[in-house]
Amino acid sequence: MIDIRFLRENLEQVKTCCENRHAEVDLEGFEALDERRRALIKEAEALKAERNATSKQIGTMMQEGRAQDAEAAKEQMRGVGDEIAELDAELAEVDGQLDDILLTIPNLTAEATPVGDDENDNPEIRRWGTPRSFDFDFKAHWDLGPERGIIDFERGVKLAHSRFSVLGGAGARLERAIINFMVDTHTANGAKEWWLPALVNAKTLTGTGQLPKFEEDLFRTTDGLYLIPTAEVPLTNLHAEEVLDGEDLPLRYCAYTPCFREEAGSAGRDTRGLIRAHQFDKVEMVRFAKPEESDDELESMTQAAEGILQKLELPYRTIILCTGDIGFSARQTYDIEVWLPSYDNYKEISSVSNCGDFQAHRANIKYKDADGKKRYVHTLNGSGLAVGRTMAAIIENYQNADGSITVPEVLRPYMGCDVI
Secondary structure, eight states, X not given: OOOHHHHHHTHHHHHXXXXXXXXXXXXXXXXXXXXXXXXXXXHHHHHHHHHHHHHHHHHHHHHTTXXXXXXXXXXXXXXXXXXXXXXXXXXXXXXXXXXXXXXXSOOOOOTTSOOOSSGGGOOEEEEESOOOOOSSOOOOHHHHHHHHTSEEHHHHHHHTOTTOOEEOTHHHHHHHHHHHHHHHHHHHTTOEEEOOOSEEOHHHHHHHTOTTTTGGGSOBOTTSOEEOXXXXXXXXXXXXXXXXXXXXXXXXXXXXXXXXXXXTTOTTSSOSTTSSOSEEEEEEEEEEEOGGGHHHHHHHHHHHHHHHHHHHTOOEEEEEOOTTTSOTTOSEEEEEEEEETTTTEEEEEEEEEEOTTHHHHHHTEEEEOTTSOEEEOEEEEEEEEEHHHHHHHHHHHTBOTTSOBBOOGGGHXXXXXXXX
16 A cells, blocks of 8 residues: 555656556545545644633633633533534544545556556566477367366366366376475475465455455455465465564565465456466465565565476566556566467466565554664565466476376476376
8 A cells, every 4th residue: 555645745656657557546536535634634623722722711710710601611612522523523434535545556666667558568588498399289288188187177167167177196196296396495495384274354355455456356255254366465464463573584485375266357368278267276475575675585586486487497488567567566577477389478377576565554564673663564475386377388398299298307206207
């Protein structure tokens, strides 16, 4: 959340940022409400000052034996008290309306984030690896997986709904192997692993920015809890309403969780196979850093995500998201895209973002610096990686002419075999 004082003093900057993001925010409504808020405070404070002054006069009247005058003054102050109560009630309503607007304003983008309209304006930063040239007719993972008996889309639909799938035999083992390999790699590099709830409350989702803006993309239970769309949500909110010790920063966390996304507006987009599912597995990275260290942590996290693909020997490219494509809570984001032969293109497998103090304001996460001053921490998050998309990339890039799938070398200790 953007600090309200910053918004008042830098309204034009925020307007420009929203325009660059194509974000529709009622900033004019904010100005009107903020002006009304100031007027209410001024009026209420004047009446409270009048009441305090009159209270002293009433005391003097009573000492002087002017009981009738004192009673008249008391009656007058009862009316003033009623006016103050009405003003305070209206002020609370205005504050609530201001908070509602503040919760819809996206993060301010960093200077390093390029201005652009959409995904076509995302500059490529680097590439790694060379896409494989096949000397046979390769198959998409949504065809080869069922043929090998490791993915079953039809039974996923039977058990649940469209865009759910079932993994069997070596497919289930491969999913576990990928998860364990990713978590082991991140923890070996210094991350602390967490095991988290898959259900969270609305306050937790508000802290990271999914609510209120993206409620239609979430699965909600009948008692008001939500299935998590990513482990970023519970990982970041582990420290909600806390003051961290600056000497402990940066904190580097990771977690495997199932993730659930309704994605109401994505019908028809990448819905074949494992690319865009309602339920999927992901290993997430989250970090808490001092403001002056967060840019370095962003680069470090991006390298960590890229390192997973390098160990798996999967070609990828890294891009930086422009203002028209960057996420609501992020100030700067790198997307890592893995090569998928079925698309003859690169597809996103990780998004690594620096959110600055945006989420920290919403979740009230601070740290105490060397001078004892409390400051808002910077939060970062990134996929390390999306497991289903990693499986799809392995199946497609490592397939053989006879329909078998070579297991990447780093996964063989987890799989117990060289070929599926």
